[in-house]
Amino acid sequence: MTAQHTSSLPPEEDDVRVTSQLKFDRRRKVNQYVRQERIGKGQHGEVFLCTDEDLAGREVALKVVKRNNPRDRIKLLRRTHQQNVRDGEVPALSSTEHSIRREIAVMKKCRHANIARLYEVIDDPKQDKIYLAMEYLSGGQVQWKDAEGKPILSVEEIRHIIRDVILGLEYLHHQGIIHRDIKPANLLWTKDRTIVKIIDFGVSHFNPDLQSSTPLKQPEDPYNEALFRESDLLKRIGTPSFLAPEIVWFSEYAPKQSPATSCETLASGSNSVTVKDGSSILPSQRPPITKAIDVWSLAVTFYCLLFGHTPFNVPESANENVYHNEFVLYNQICTQDWEVDETMGCDQIYTGGRHPIDDKREGPMVVSLLDQMLQKDPKDRLTVSELKRNPWILRGILDPNEWITDTTPSTSRDSSTFLSRWKQASRKILDFLPRPRRIPPL
Template structure:
């Protein structure tokens, strides 16, 4: 996205509409939305293409999600048996709590590179059912307890360009290096905005990147496992939540859960205590032993001896894996084909690789087969050197040494082809309030510093 593309940004006053009343007619149309074909199916529901009759027939993606699933009902029955003799109202089911978190995150987002949420239809009176008839003598007093089984309806921006396709049937890249740069540049702008708002996406991957109809802009979707930190992550100029009660939905302990896609998870998420990660006092971070296979890892890239805190740095790692996928057609860490059929065993092998192994670089990248120069390119002026240097900064196993999204944005490879990069960096930065001039100054100084300093050549082992 270039500086002139900022006209695509939604207006700040366009708030998400919350509708408490649901109407479904005989044609199965929902409120003002004329339902058409199904375009997707997820863990909690389905997505239908609809036309909004109140917005001149604008196409939207209507996501229909049940408040609960059978597992939630079992949990509720157990809670009823233990706690509802005094007539207590049951708390949110785990599914509903997850959905409300997703809504709370999307309500905060107003950016050209993030899929927009237009409306939430939340009618708790729809489709009530009874539970409690034949629950046993201990629950006779709790019969006729109403349990809400209604659905949430989320009207979202319809991105008809589809997912970012990045490999063929033989796991070879299908994008040029320049196309990859454009895609990553859009994702970086969206992620920078999210982090500025205190939001960690937690599941950045190609499948969660969609094109607009004209395939001019890539947008981030799927906030089902996203996290919001209302205190620690907010930066000067970020918006306050539209509904302060949403803050109570999020707990920092949720970050310890292994949510997301295994191949894209950062080392601090899949960190585990194991003797293969322990080093003798005389050992350095250069060498880690894993059984009979010794692995050499560059200075500073090994996992710390203690689990680091989970921060927005996990999105930088996932973004790096996504960049690697677009360039080479496969993920940097993979379970061997001969691995055990047990899914838990394979995940353990994958997580061990993510924590302890280095990543390889092929001789060429992209469908246009641009020469990389290998893992340690000698030509410091080549595009291969710029790309591998960027990946090296993003795939640091210690999150404290990993670059931030804002630093990625200022990387020379990302800025390649951008006219007036200084102006572009400033104009595409998250909105800053009038009371944060010092923050603006620091932001501009960081921009100039990154632009004036190309990455230094790295040490080549053995030379």
């Protein structure tokens, strides 16, 4: 990779630039990026709004991350010692740098209109910070409830959001990438609030064996194998309320171990567990961690947008111990059914309840779709491709077959052609959809 920008190419078709020299100018300028106000702060760093002087003042989000965190030092020393004993090992990274390099490796592979772009990585080995210049999405996070916990989006707006996330996830899964942290906070609007994009790939996982076919972007990072270990998939990383049952699995979820839960052993004598209404079965052994965890997280996100709360919640009277409360939540995710409010969306469309009569009304269609996404056993869950073809998702599209073809990732065309065809397909939808309402920040 070269640090020199190829200005003849439009920004959406450039490769990610990697720059190894960092220059400061009175702390207000990082290389060509002029820093404005801070727009975000996380556990490992900050995000600043900047303007890119090389591209006529284009706004970017500059993420600044320290390579090392004081809490990383002991773990890093221990891991380095263990690895030095074995020849040929990749040098140990701190957990903080591991996360940022994982994010860089994933974002380098992505060119899709529903995924936030990474423009440049400034990685000067003499500095203790790494800088990521990313697409600035000024529309902000997808807001989903008001101060009273009521949904603030219409069902039509929710369909638009979920449809965009489906397209982004389909592309990621096609590339062999599992996001692992889909939730409303990781979905951002473009400035005109017409497109939703997925952000935050710090806990994402890449496995070339998961790719549908030859990837559009070949892996370039020699640390890929060290960054994406299969054992990492078993870690409970992500937001607790959005984690899939196979992530929060406990072998002691049998009834004799959890008498307060609403589960019972199947009469067949197997160790499988089913919720009382028989709607969903938990396998007797922990299922493998696959792309299906993103479908579960998307379903929880979908539920949040519809009803203003998550489907599984720790009771208010629960123990103050955070670990106890997480265990209670995980127990619910693995063994209990979820409830459905009487209405959904700010337009209060009638749902028909948890098990509505199967008809063509809006509410029963949505509840049925949620049911297919929130299956305890990942083998029974819809895939993203199946979800994309659901009649409720396709509602309002004039030519669904053409839209499906135009928005499906394929190695028969390069990334620029795919983006062009995706935009054409998106315009066909936007021409017939009501413009999303501007929802003021809470």
